[in-house]
Amino acid sequence: MPEQPKPRHEARPSPEDEDAGRKRLASTLRHGSRAQVVVAILLAVLGFTAIVQVRNTEQDNTYAGLREQDLIEILNALTGTAERARRERDRLEQTRDELQSENTSREAALSQTQERARTLNILAGLVPVTGPGIRITIEEGAGPVSVGSLLDIVQEMRTADAEAIEFNDQYRVVAQSSFNEAVGGIELDGNLLEPPYVIEVIGDPHSLNGGLSFAGGPIETLEQYDGATVEVEELESIDIESVREFVRPVNAEADTGQ
Numbered sequence: 545m546p547e548q549p550k551p552r553h554e555a556r557p558s559p560e561d562e563d564a565g566r567k568r569l570a571s572t573l574r575h576g577s578r579a580q581v582v583v584a585i586l587l588a589v590l591g592f593t594a595i596v597q598v599r600n601t602e603q604d605n606t607y608a609g610l611r612e613q614d615l616i617e618i619l620n621a622l623t624g625t626a627e628r629a630r631r632e633r634d635r636l637e638q639t640r641d642e643l644q645s646e647n648t649s650r651e652a653a654l655s656q657t658q659e660r661a662r663t664l665n666i667l668a669g670l671v672p673v674t675g676p677g678i679r680i681t682i683e684e685g686a687g688p689v690s691v692g693s694l695l696d697i698v699q700e701m702r703t704a705d706a707e708a709i710e711f712n713d714q715y716r717v718v719a720q721s722s723f724n725e726a727v728g729g730i731e732l733d734g735n736l737l738e739p740p741y742v743i744e745v746i747g748d749p750h751s752l753n754g755g756l757s758f759a760g761g762p763i764e765t766l767e768q769y770d771g772a773t774v775e776v777e778e779l780e781s782i783d784i785e786s787v788r789e790f791v792r793p794v795n796a797e798a799d800t801g802q
Contacts (some may be wrong), residue, residue, distance in 0.1 A: 547599050563593075564754075564778075566569075572596045605609035612714070613678060616658070623737050634696070640659075660708065664710060666707060666708070667718075668718060668719075668788065668790070669708070669717075669718040669721075669786075669787055670787055670788060670790055671787060672783070672784060672785045672786075672787060673707070673708045673746055673783075673784050674746075674781060674783045674784070675707070675708075675746040675781065676746070676747075676749050676779065676780050676781060676782070677706075677744065677746040677747050677749055677752060677775060677778075677779060677782045678744075678745050678747075678749050678752045678753055678776055678778050678779065678782075679742065679743070679744050679745075679776070679777045679779060679782065680697065680741075680743040680744075680745070680756070680774065680775070680776055681740055681741075681742050681774070681775045681776075681777075682739070682740060682741040682742075682766060682772050682773070682774055683739065683772060683773040683774075683775075684739045684740070684770075684771075684772055685770065685771030685772050685773065686771050687771055688729075688739075688768050688769065689730070689739065689741065689766065690724055690769075690770055691723045691724065691730055693762065693765055693766050693769070693770050693772075694723055694741065695723055696761075696762045696765060697743060697756065697762045698717060698721075699744075700722075700755040700756060700761065700762055701745050701747070701752060701755060703755060704747060704748075704751045704752045704754065704755035705747050705748065705751060706745045706746065706747045706752060707746045707747050708745070708746040708747075708784050709743065709744070709745050709746075709776065710743070710744045710745075710784045710786055711732055711737055711741065711742070711743055712738075712741065712742050712743070713742065713785075713786070714735070714786055715732050715733065715735050715737070715786060716784070716786045716787060717732070718788055720733075721733050726740040731745055744782050744784060745782075746782055746784060749778035749779065750778070753776055753778055756776060757776070763776070780796045
């Protein structure tokens with residue numbers, strides 16, 4: 545009789561080999577190489593992409609199964625949402641423009657107020673000033689210079705748009721200033737002015753000089769009637785340092801009705 549083949553027995557790993565394999569797998573997962581890490585990341589990305597694709601497919605299938613009327617209602621709802629968003633955007637842009645315009649107007653009003661305050665402080669003699677102008681030097685002759693002659697000079701300087709006037713480098717002339725006769729000179733606001741009288745005026749030099757030198761003007765009066773010698777210098781820059789103390793009006797009040 546022919547020899548019968550012996551039955552084959554499937555080889556199985558021993559429990560010790562299985563335990564060693566599990567340990568190698570765990571070690572690989574914990575201490576994988578860079579290539580293994582990259583492969584794991586790629587697998588994760590592919591898995592995420594597959595999930596997103598499935599969800600999009602489900603959503604597409606959901607819309608595909610809707611009736612035409614349902615799709616129209618969804619489209620109308622989306623259109624209404626877009627229109628509301630557009631109106632809200634327009635409202636916010638209008639509010640922004642209004643706020644910007646209001647801020648611009650407020651800044652312009654503040655700038656005008658500050659500029660007006662600076663101008664009033666200069667005219668009231670409350671701050672030192674500098675600028676172009678003229679210097680008038682009056683030397684007495686045989687007799688004294690009259691108060692009227694000095695008042696004529698001040699008035700002509702104001703008419704020629706003088707912005708600041710100072711006598712003898714000490715006393716500022718303002719709207720309330722007064723001149724009086726005094727022994728040894730002339731009194732300005734209670735202060736004695738002694739000759740020679742030096743008057744510094746800030747303004748346009750040519751206009752100020754013209755306000756003194758016309759026929760029958762202050763210079764001619766001083767020279768012919770007072771016997772004084774008058775010298776006028778046009779200067780590019782004059783510093784007037786004297787200031788007046790602020791005096792609050794007692795009787796005059798602003799008329800808010802005008």
